[in-house]
Amino acid sequence: MTVDPKKIQKRRFVRLDAVLSAKYRRYTGNPVFQSNFNVGKTINLSVGGVKLSVSTPIPTGTKLDMELELSESVKLYAVGKVIGGEEKVIDGISRRIEKISFLEVDKEDQDLMMKYIFNHLRKVVRKNK
DSSP, X not given: OOOOGGGSOOSSSOOEEOOOEEEEEEOOSOOOOSSSOEEEEEEEEETTEEEEEESSOOOTTOXXXXXXXXXXXXXXXXXXXXXXXXXXXXXXXXXXXXXXEEEEEOHHHHHHHHHHHHHHHHHHHHHHO
C-alpha cells in the first residue's frame, strides 16, 4: 500500500477551514470583551491555534486575549501569541493574515472547539460520500 505524502497530517491538531468572528486585543488576562478590542475573521482553526485575518499587522511575539465566536451562543476565550504573518489579497482587499498559537485555552473551551471542528469535518465527509 502506498501513501500519498500530501495526505499525511503533519500538525499535532486537525485544522478546519472556518470563517468565524474573533475579537482580540493585547493581553490583559481579562476574558470579558466590552471595549477596546479589534475584530478579525478566522481563516482556519485548530485546538492549537488559528489563522486570523486582520486589518493591521500585529507584531510577532505579541500576546493576545481572544474571543472566538463558534455560534451566537458559544464564545470561547483563549490566550494566544502571534508567531508570524503575511500580507494577502482576499476578495480584492489587502489583508494581514496572522498565525496565532494558543498559549492558554480553558479545558471546557478546548472541548467545545474540538467538538465544533469534528462536527464540521464530519459534515464535509458525509457530503462527499
